[in-house]
Amino acid sequence: MNRFVAIIIFLAIAAEAPCEIILDVVYPRFGDDGALPVIDQVDSSFVFGSVDPPGCIVLVNGLEAKVYPNGAFMAFVPLDYESMSYSVYARSHTDDAMIVVPFTFPEPVAADTLDYTLPVTLEVTHPHAVIRYSEDYGVYYMFPVEGAICFADRIDDNFFGIRLNEAERVWIEDKFVEVRPDLPLPSVSRVYSLYVDDFDSEVQLVIPVMKRPLHRVIELTDPPRLRVILYGFESHIDVIRNRTSYIREVRWEQLNPETLALTLFLDSPRNWGYYAEIDSNGYFIFKVRKPPPTSLEHLRIAIDPGHGGTDFGAIGPTRLNEKEINLIIAEKLARILNRKGTAVFLTRTTDEFVELYDRMDKAYKWGADLFISIHNNAVSDGVNPFERRGVGVYYYHPNSLELARAVYKRLLDKTELPDDGLYYGNLAVPRTTTMPSILVEAAYIIHPEDEMLLRNEKFKKRIAIAIYKGIKDFIKTTQRETDNW
Numbered sequence: 179m180n181r182f183v184a185i186i187i188f189l190a191i192a193a194e195a196p197c198e199i200i201l202d203v204v205y206p207r208f209g210d211d212g213a214l215p216v217i218d219q220v221d222s223s224f225v226f227g228s229v230d231p232p233g234c235i236v237l238v239n240g241l242e243a244k245v246y247p248n249g250a251f252m253a254f255v256p257l258d259y260e261s262m263s264y265s266v267y268a269r270s271h272t273d274d275a276m277i278v279v280p281f282t283f284p285e286p287v288a289a290d291t292l293d294y295t296l297p298v299t300l301e302v303t304h305p306h307a308v309i310r311y312s313e314d315y316g317v318y319y320m321f322p323v324e325g326a327i328c329f330a331d332r333i334d335d336n337f338f339g340i341r342l343n344e345a346e347r348v349w350i351e352d353k354f355v356e357v358r359p360d361l362p363l364p365s366v367s368r369v370y371s372l373y374v375d376d377f378d379s380e381v382q383l384v385i386p387v388m389k390r391p392l393h394r395v396i397e398l399t400d401p402p403r404l405r406v407i408l409y410g411f412e413s414h415i416d417v418i419r420n421r422t423s424y425i426r427e428v429r430w431e432q433l434n435p436e437t438l439a440l441t442l443f444l445d446s447p448r449n450w451g452y453y454a455e456i457d458s459n460g461y462f463i464f465k466v467r468k469p470p471p472t473s474l475e476h477l478r479i480a481i482d483p484g485h486g487g488t489d490f491g492a493i494g495p496t497r498l499n500e501k502e503i504n505l506i507i508a509e510k511l512a513r514i515l516n517r518k519g520t521a522v523f524l525t526r527t528t529d530e531f532v533e534l535y536d537r538m539d540k541a542y543k544w545g546a547d548l549f550i551s552i553h554n555n556a557v558s559d560g561v562n563p564f565e566r567r568g569v570g571v572y573y574y575h576p577n578s579l580e581l582a583r584a585v586y587k588r589l590l591d592k593t594e595l596p597d598d599g600l601y602y603g604n605l606a607v608p609r610t611t612t613m614p615s616i617l618v619e620a621a622y623i624i625h626p627e628d629e630m631l632l633r634n635e636k637f638k639k640r641i642a643i644a645i646y647k648g649i650k651d652f653i654k655t656t657q658r659e660t661d662n663w
């Protein structure tokens with residue numbers, strides 16, 4: 179691939195200018211290695227940065243950008259497909275400056291087509307594998323346990339088509355599995371009994387069959403229950419030994435000759451998390467967390483400042499870094515919670531890079547009851563950034579909706595930012611099943627007005643207080659639910 183060097187042209191009329199214009203284009207952004215900015219192939223997209231002195235007029239591809247009192251500017255303009263660049267021009271009474279920012283489009287990735295004799299046995303070898311409903315990057319559908327065995331009878335580029343039963347086929351990318359021609363194709367196994375055992379903070383459902391099945395969990399409410407769908411099982415269940423009071427009842431249902439569904443009725447108004455694994459015997463174990471004591475003094479809360487280290491997150495028009503702001507807000511929230519007696523775990527306390535899944539794994543090992551990820555937002559290429567500002571909160575599993583709603587309401591109320599919305603969102607961090615988990619996008623750091631607010635210490639404190647109050651509201655709700663249970 180050709181890599182151009184940025185063409186930066188300053189047309190300063192230095193002789194006459196009492197002060198030069200300083201023009202900084204922040205987005206589109208060059209790669210760390212100087213690679214051309216890559217933007218999606220869209221009709222119009224945005225350009226932002228800052229200019230000093232702030233009174234300048236800024237034109238992007240000849241169209242006037244909006245310049246804010248602090249010198250931040252932003253424009254949403256059609257892409258020039260001929261020049262494949264943006265020209266950003268700033269003018270004061272005495273001076274002018276221009277920067278040309280070339281860009282390129284993402285290169286289409288030619289996927290390898292897998293070459294295996296079908297059907298073939300697969301082992302899931304990734305701890306955070308994803309199974310999709312359809313090939314070619316369909317929606318996330320199942321999250322198999324590491325070590326699960328299944329077989330593929332279709333191939334589409336780099337996806338294996340997995341046969342679940344006569345009616346259902348799902349798809350997994352080859353990076354999550356190892357092909358195991360040495361293993362026989364998995365067949366349907368009989369289940370004669372089930373055990374549910376009690377432990378300090380969780381209960382465990384055991385299927386005492388040496389099988390590493392694919393499974394799918396559906397969380398249901400009214401009454402609260404977890405429905406675990408298991409593929410490749412035939413029920414001969416005559417005995418269910420339940421030694422817990424937290425699982426009130428286990429019901430089984432054979433959905434079709436190859437698919438067994440187990441429904442666990444919880445003795446709690448809400449589900450506090452679950453986790454499946456295959457134990458050393460090769461048995462499928464489904465762990466359900468018991469409710470924690472719901473008071474600020476007893477809850478353990480993980481706070482996750484998004485990004486860090488080489489991952490800057492979004493960068494604002496005046497180069498405010500998301501990773502720094504996230505950490506400051508997280509620390510403020512941690513201090514507030516600590517003062518109330520809440521044990522807090524921060525997934526990072528310095529400007530370091532932490533893998534996404536490590537954040538949840540560490541929080542789970544620490545014994546966190548809630549997970550709050552803190553971010554500040556940006557829009558994707560092609561989206562008009564003038565139309566997106568303010569508070570957004572994301573959840574994925576139903577057991578996180580109430581927490582998301584409580585934090586969202588308080589953020590809207592306390593920060594008086596515009597309402598970006600409460601979202602179901604397929605994001606890695608909220609996808610964790612081990613505890614209620616939400617992701618807060620406090621404000622749009624790429625929007626000049628939001629960025630200006632985020633520079634203010636008092637404003638960041640207001641965000642932290644709002645999140646704290648949202649957590650408190652959620653705890654109150656759970657206490658009320660428990661009292662009425």
Ligand SMILES: [Zn+2]
Binds near residue numbers: 484485491492553554
């Ligand atoms: Zn972020």
